[in-house]
Amino acid sequence: MLWIVIGLIGQVIFSLRFIVQWIASEKAKQSVIPNVFWYLSIAGSLTLLSYAIHQKDPVFILGQAAGSFIYLRNLILIKKNSEREKD
Numbered sequence: 001m002l003w004i005v006i007g008l009i010g011q012v013i014f015s016l017r018f019i020v021q022w023i024a025s026e027k028a029k030q031s032v033i034p035n036v037f038w039y040l041s042i043a044g045s046l047t048l049l050s051y052a053i054h055q056k057d058p059v060f061i062l063g064q065a066a067g068s069f070i071y072l073r074n075l076i077l078i079k080k081n082s083e084r085e086k087d
Contacts, residue, residue: 003051003054003055006047006050006051006054007047007048007051009047010044010045010046010047010048010050010051011044011048012044013040013043013044013047014040014041014044014045014047014048015044016040016044017036017037017040017041017044020034020036020037020040021033021034021037024037035075035078038071038074038075038078039075041067041071042068042071042072042075045064045067045068045071046064046068048060048064049061049064049065049068052064
């Protein structure tokens with residue numbers, strides 16, 4: 001039961017990113033991806049990855065591991081770009 005709860009929490013966190021993105025876009029009146037989208041993506045993906053590992057599901061593991069890397073890379077790129085803009 002604990003792992004089902006962990007899996008559900010991961011799915012909720014992962015889904016929240018779309019709500020955050022939608023609200024930010026509505027406020028800006030254009031498509032926007034706020035940084036919190038990427039943080040929620042990583043948190044949800046890592047939580048779901050732990051669930052997938054527990055379930056021993058190689059397809060789910062591969063998908064979440066690849067996604068986690070991509071989300072982290074986006075945050076690294078955002079940080080580098082932000083530092084360049086400060087200079």
